[in-house]
Amino acid sequence: MKETFDAASSNAGAPRRATLRVFSLIPTGKFVFSAPRWLLLVAVLLLFAFPVSRAAQRTRKLLFLTHSAGFKHAVIPLAEKIMPEIGKKFGNFETTVTQDCSSISAENLKNYNAVMFYTTGELPISEEGKKAFMDFIRNGKGFVGVHCATDTFYKWPEYGQMIGGYFDQHPWHTDVVVRVEDKTFPATAHLGASFKIKDEIYQFKDWSREKTHVLLSLDPGSVDLTVKNVHRTDKDFGLAWCHPYGKGRVFYSALGHRDEVWQDERFQKFLVNGTLWAMGAVKARVAVGTE
Ligand SMILES: [Zn+2]
Numbered sequence: 001m002k003e004t005f006d007a008a009s010s011n012a013g014a015p016r017r018a019t020l021r022v023f024s025l026i027p028t029g030k031f032v033f034s035a036p037r038w039l040l041l042v043a044v045l046l047l048f049a050f051p052v053s054r055a056a057q058r059t060r061k062l063l064f065l066t067h068s069a070g071f072k073h074a075v076i077p078l079a080e081k082i083m084p085e086i087g088k089k090f091g092n093f094e095t096t097v098t099q100d101c102s103s104i105s106a107e108n109l110k111n112y113n114a115v116m117f118y119t120t121g122e123l124p125i126s127e128e129g130k131k132a133f134m135d136f137i138r139n140g141k142g143f144v145g146v147h148c149a150t151d152t153f154y155k156w157p158e159y160g161q162m163i164g165g166y167f168d169q170h171p172w173h174t175d176v177v178v179r180v181e182d183k184t185f186p187a188t189a190h191l192g193a194s195f196k197i198k199d200e201i202y203q204f205k206d207w208s209r210e211k212t213h214v215l216l217s218l219d220p221g222s223v224d225l226t227v228k229n230v231h232r233t234d235k236d237f238g239l240a241w242c243h244p245y246g247k248g249r250v251f252y253s254a255l256g257h258r259d260e261v262w263q264d265e266r267f268q269k270f271l272v273n274g275t276l277w278a279m280g281a282v283k284a285r286v287a288v289g290t291e
Pocket residue numbers: 073147148200256257
């Protein structure tokens with residue numbers, strides 16, 4: 001059975017609709033021609049001005065948490081520098097970077113359209129904070145997990161279900177071929193049918209393509225499957241995926257260990273466009289599971 005999900009943009013069409021409303025009054029317009037001219041002028045100005053002012057108020061915001069309760073990645077300072085830059089450059093959204101887990105609270109999350117984790121271990125987030133975090137996503141906002149976000153919260157199964165799986169060793173750290181499984185999704189449309197990249201390559205447990213929409217996967221022919229710690233007998237190594245969660249959206253990238261990956265424009269656009277999808281700013285058809 002196939003589920004579909006349309007992350008319709010909440011306001012992308014608003015200016016066009018408003019414009020059409022103005023012109024639709026004119027041909028039908030008894031009201032238009034009987035109203036005083038100054039009133040018509042004010043109405044037209046308001047209709048044009050309203051979407052602009054609303055758009056200005058709606059600069060989207062990302063909260064980027066980089067707390068390491070377990071292994072601490074050397075790339076974190078670079079990721080903290082790059083994410084706000086590329087968010088602005090490619091996505092026109094603002095990024096707040098923090099290592100403070102108390103930022104995950106109902107009150108603070110009101111300020112954001114999505115939360116991004118580059119985290120490890122059992123994060124010191126209170127039970128109230130955890131509930132607020134899940135409510136945030138379920139009620140229509142976005143979550144973006146990068147690399148070690150799946151090496152996080154092993155003791156909180158609800159988190160594992162939300163993100164789609166847990167880290168289970170990284171059998172490879174080498175040049176690999178990555179297959180692009182969805183060539184039309186906003187995050188992957190620029191990547192072609194496949195691409196080569198050097199990174200630490202995660203393997204996952206409690207992960208299945210039946211539960212998510214796979215965007216990228218490892219070409220198993222590009223690695224040595226006989227190395228130690230290869231556990232998946234199905235040779236299915238998803239490397240990026242997305243799915244709805246309640247009314248919200250979850251996007252995950254396993255890539256993101258090396259400095260060179262964060263500095264790679266292909267990865268930057270992938271991450272920003274995936275974040276925009278998680279925010280609900282761009283829409284895409286997401287089919288969960290296989291047909
Ligand atoms: Zn890593």
